[in-house]
Amino acid sequence: MNDKTRLIIINSPANPTGGATPKSEFDTLINGLSEWPNVAIMSDEIYGQMLYDGREHVSLLNYPEISDRLILLDGWSKTYAMTGWRLGYSVWPDNVTSHAEKLCVNIHSCVNAAAQFAGIAALQGDQAAVFSMVTAFAERRQVITQKLNEIPGFSCIEPGGAFYAFPNITKTGMSSDAVQKKLLEEAGVAVISGTSFGVHGEGYLRFSYANSIENIETALTRIKSCLA
Structure with missing residues (x-):
């Protein structure tokens, strides 16, 4: 943070790490932001329903002291597995809503009617499918974390949310990009180098467990055989 800072972007639960920020850390952040009144906050909460081990989602909408500078992003693609529908929503402060409207009108105009009705049905319908999906993700999370930690040179903590694992691979002695390429070309497994998310991602790989336990x-x- 410095005098040039104008926006903080937060994503919890997070892509690519699967981390979930606890309320105590959000409390500290919000208290600290009182000293930076000109800094806006953009909170991407798209994975808010995908939490494990009793964790509860902390929405920044619960902090009225930043309501005049908070932009919240959410949607249907994760909670309702509606990625192809391209349906989402955002919450903006009153003083910038008109700018957001201009942006939307000139980029995509509006979401098609069929997708809007599907979104309404998802919100108003039985939420049991969401619970079942998150339960399945929780089981896959345990499997992938255990198996990743069995690979020499890999170290992975159990993610708290979303559907990503982000193991540290520094002990393999290879760069993230090199391991990514090797696994794709020699093992036929697609992963994403941590550097795809910034320079601090070196030494990590992102795995998605949005797949069957068998796969x-x-x-x-x-992977274990390839790196042996």
Whole structure:
């Protein structure tokens, strides 16, 4: 933070790490922002329903002291597995809403009617499917974390949310990009180098466990053999 800072972007639960920021840390952040009244906050809460081990989502909408500078982003793609519908929403402060409207009108005009009705049905319908999906993700999370930690040179903590694992691979002695390429070309497994998310991602790989346990286990068996 410095005098040039105008926007902080927060993503919790997070892509690519799967981390979930606890309320105590948000409390500290919001208290600290009182000294920076000209800094806006953009909170991407798209994975807010995907939390594990009893964690509860902390929405920045619960902090009225920043309501005049908070932009919240959310949507249907994760909670309702509606990625192809391209349907989302945002909450903006009153003083910038008109600018957001101009942006939307000139970029995509509006979401098609069929997608809007589908979004309404998702919100108003039985939420049991969401619970079942998150339960399945929780099981896959345990499997992928365990299997990743069995690979020499890998170290992975259990993610608190979303559907990503972000193991540290520094002990392999290879760069993230090199391991990414090797796994794709020699093991037929696609992962994403941590550097795709910034320079501080070096030494990490992003894995998605939005797949079956069978496929996850097959992929990790191939990886272990490839790096042996």
